[in-house]
Structures are given as C-alpha cells and as structure tokens.
Amino acid sequence: MFIDSSNYQTHAMKDWKAWRKRERERIIAERLAIASAHNQRWSTAISSLLQQGFPNLRKKKIGLYWPFRGEYDPRPAAHDFMAAGAVLALPEVVGKNKPMHFREWWPDAPMCLGAYDIPVPHETRCIQPDVLIVPMVGFDQKGYRLGYGSGYYDRTLATFSVCPMTIGVAFEMQRLENVHPQLHDIAMHYVITEMGIFQAGRELLQQIPAELCAKNNAVV
Template sequence: MDWRTWRKHERERIIAERLAVPSAHSRQWSAAISILLQQGFPSLRQKKIGLYWPFRGEYDPRPAVLDFMTTGAVLALPEVIGKNEPLCFREWWPDAPMRMGAYDIPVPHETRCVEPDALIVPMVGFDQKGYRLGYGSGYFDRTLAAFSICPLTIGVAFELQRLENVHPQLHDIAMQYVITEAGIFQAGRKQLERIPANQCAKDNTTG
C-alpha cells in the first residue's frame, strides 16, 4: 500500500473512532487538554494565537484560549483563500462577525489579518516524532513554510489519534509540541518526550 492510500485509510478510521467517542469521555479529555495548554504555555497570554474552529469531533481550543484573551492575547482563525495558498489568519473574538468558509467551517468576516506568534494546530493523527496526519489538503504545512519566522506550533489531539509513523514526506513539518489528555510531549529528539507542564512553561518563558 502506498503512503497516500495508507493515509486515506488511517484518516477515515481515526475520524470514525473520534466521532464515536462518548460525549462524557470527549468532555473529560478536552478539559484535561485545556488545563495542560494553560499550565504549560502561560506565555500565550501575551501572544497572537492562531487557533481553529473544531470540526468532526476535534478538541475545541476556544474555551482555553479565551482565558488567554482576557490577559492580552490576540486570537485568530484560519481562512482558506486559495487551493494552493497559505492560510490567512483573521482576528476573532466571541462576537466577531462570521461567515461560512471552506468545508462549511465558520471564519471571521473581513476582520484584520494577523500573523500568529503561536499556532494551536488540529491533527487527525500524529506520530512518535510529532508529525501530523491532516485532512489531506496541506494547508497547514504550506502556511508554516510561508512564515519568515516559524511560530510556536502546538498540535492537539486525543490519545486514540496517536500513530507509530505517519510516513512524513519532504513537505511535512513536525509540531514542536503535542498535547493530549495524557500530557504535554515535546518533539525534536528521536521521539516525542513527555515533559511536565511546569518545565514546559519555564522553557517557553526563557527560551
């Protein structure tokens, strides 16, 4: 089986499993991820944060980042502006004007464009080195490649989405961190390494 076919099958399998998760479990896992995000990345309170509108059973980052917004963070949601173009991040707040964008996902309507300092990135799957399995369109990889200075990248997912290897290609870009309900994991070595939230917070404050 070639890697494209394998990814397609894994994508369909994981999405089906994610949608089948009982709502009580999903809420519990999401609450754990939100706590880890807030404890491990307090530096986000003063940053421009690119996030996403949850889709097909994904973790919802909005409750966690709204807390960052109260202390000065600027929030932005992605907009698809062209099939082979990087995403445009538009400023978002709870009462921002919205419209339906690509894939029927809401996007801010003509709010200002923002270049994020940090990205909270959805993942269909992820592997032991921090590479993500997305929906197959390549938007996030193109977007990351277009930044002059790479933002902090935090992939978020449930443990059931973990894979041994997503068979990354040359254009794929690994996440710097992955958060699941089981903890915060740092990439950059041979495999993801779990780190305490307080250590993560220190690393991202000092470096």
C-alpha cells in the same frame, strides 16, 4: 519547526497517500464515536495542560481553529488567554494550493462560512501568529501530523519568515507509530493529549511536566 531528513522519514513508501486516506477515515470515525462524556473529560485535561504549560500565550498572537468533526475545542482555553491580553485568530482558506490567512477573532466577531462550511471571521484584520494551536487527525512518535489531506498547514508554515511555535492537539487515541512523513511535512514543536505535554526533537516525543514546559517557554 524542523524537517527531519533521517531514515525515519519514509517519503519513498509506496502508496503512502492511500495509507493516509485509510487511517484518516478510520480515526475520524472513531473520534466521532467517542462518548460525549469522554470527549469532554479529555478536552478539559488538554485545556488545563495548555494553560499550565504555556502561560506565556496570554502575551502572544495565537492562531487557533474552529473545531470540526469531533476535534478538541481550543476556544475555552483561548478565551482565558484572550482575557489576559492575547490576540486570537482563525484560519481562512483563500484558495486551493495557497497558504491560509489568519484573521483576528473574538467571541462576538462577525463570521461567515468558509471552506468545508467552517466558520471564519468576516473581513477582520489579518494577523501573523506567534503561536499556532494546530488540529491533528493523527500524530506519530516524532510529532509529525496527519491532517485532512489538503496540506494547508504545512503550506502555510513554509511561508512564515519567523516560524511560529506549533502546538498540535489531539486525543491519545489518535496517536500512530508512524505517519510516513514526506519531505514537505513539518513536525509540531509540541503535542498535547489528555495524557500530557510532549516535546518533539530529533528523537521520539518526550513527555515533559507542565511546570518545566512553562519554564522553558517563559518570556524573559
């Protein structure tokens, strides 16, 4: 996790909230209009890259999410990680302006409806994830994320004593030049689209082969 204080960070931009709102609505509408065949093909590619580039996730506690409004569905890849030993957890919104909890999830876990009517595990144990697979409405050339506007992920990440690795997932059509990050925004460590794996750093996102990504994240 890093917070970039360079002049790229445009926290003084006028009307950045209005700009984000417009972009959020535009991208969600375009994402919902994607043909199901394209969504399936792109999602399969992202799942494959996730498995190839991060094989060590099968030894981790993984925070993922329940797909919403045309998002990439991480559950098929997560099932494979779980079969190899990973522990999975889904986020639970516990209150406005509060960090989320992550509750353990498995395919037959008891569920209830949470915020935005998104299913959440019902009273399963809370988990502190080692890795977060994070949904993105949009993302920019430095790995900053455009979310739904409530700030839950940034607020939650700021509370971890040991920062989990963050993997933002989205389709390439959700890429933006600049989301105009604010001081509270936290960039992803990695971004995965159907076009590849991209690593964030002090410069622009750098695409890296899945094999190199796996090597860089290997558990010794």
